[in-house]
Amino acid sequence: MEIRLVLLGSRFLFFFVLVSIAFSGIFASNGGMETEKTLAMIKPDGLRGNYTDRIRRAIVESGFRILKDRVVELDEDRASQFYAEHSSKSFFPSLVKYMTSGPVCVMVLEKQNAIADWRAMIGPTDATKAKATHPNSIRAMCGLDSEKNCVHGSDSLQSAHREISFFFEETVWSKSETSHLSQVFYLRFCFPFIILNPF
Numbered sequence: 001m002e003i004r005l006v007l008l009g010s011r012f013l014f015f016f017v018l019v020s021i022a023f024s025g026i027f028a029s030n031g032g033m034e035t036e037k038t039l040a041m042i043k044p045d046g047l048r049g050n051y052t053d054r055i056r057r058a059i060v061e062s063g064f065r066i067l068k069d070r071v072v073e074l075d076e077d078r079a080s081q082f083y084a085e086h087s088s089k090s091f092f093p094s095l096v097k098y099m100t101s102g103p104v105c106v107m108v109l110e111k112q113n114a115i116a117d118w119r120a121m122i123g124p125t126d127a128t129k130a131k132a133t134h135p136n137s138i139r140a141m142c143g144l145d146s147e148k149n150c151v152h153g154s155d156s157l158q159s160a161h162r163e164i165s166f167f168f169e170e171t172v173w174s175k176s177e178t179s180h181l182s183q184v185f186y187l188r189f190c191f192p193f194i195i196l197n198p199f
Helices: 002-031 046-049 052-061 076-082 092-099 114-122 127-134 138-142 159-169 175-196
Strands: 038-044 064-074 104-111 149-153
Touching: 038 052, 038 114, 038 159, 046 052, 046 076, 046 104, 052 104, 052 138, 052 159, 076 092, 076 159, 104 114, 114 138, 114 159, 127 138, 138 149
Parallel strands: none
Antiparallel strands: 038 104, 038 149, 064 104
16 A cells, blocks of 8 residues: 555656646746747638738738748648548538638748737637627628638647648747647646556
């Protein structure tokens, strides 16, 4: 019994040290006010409506740097891969059809708090709601409804990493971004294993 308690105590000490290291990297980076990256996408209706220049101008005027951009056409397989998290939803076939109806413009944006700031700029997912509650948002300007809502933005650092890598494999990530991703990976996969499996 005493040996088991010692092992359990050692396990929690080991966990505490690893988490402290992970968080120290994040806090140190935030102290230096490092930037973060997010993926911005202008969807087919945005390109068809000639909103690209207005959106890009708003992006730059809001303090973002456009690090990379390209216009691509998604086929059914690529669109399904990008939106795989929605594959079980009833709207998935319609979403894939819409996203393959024309080219999209994808951009890597960078600034401090890029993910939250870009999400704030584009407004609620449902463009109808955006017109009522966020009239100055991009979706209020050019979106139609919850599907044809003109633009897309990553909703977390993990999503930004996945989505940017989907279109731009060569992207270089900052120290704070990689530290945070490492911490998320540890807490999601390693910690449960340590807790459930004794030494």
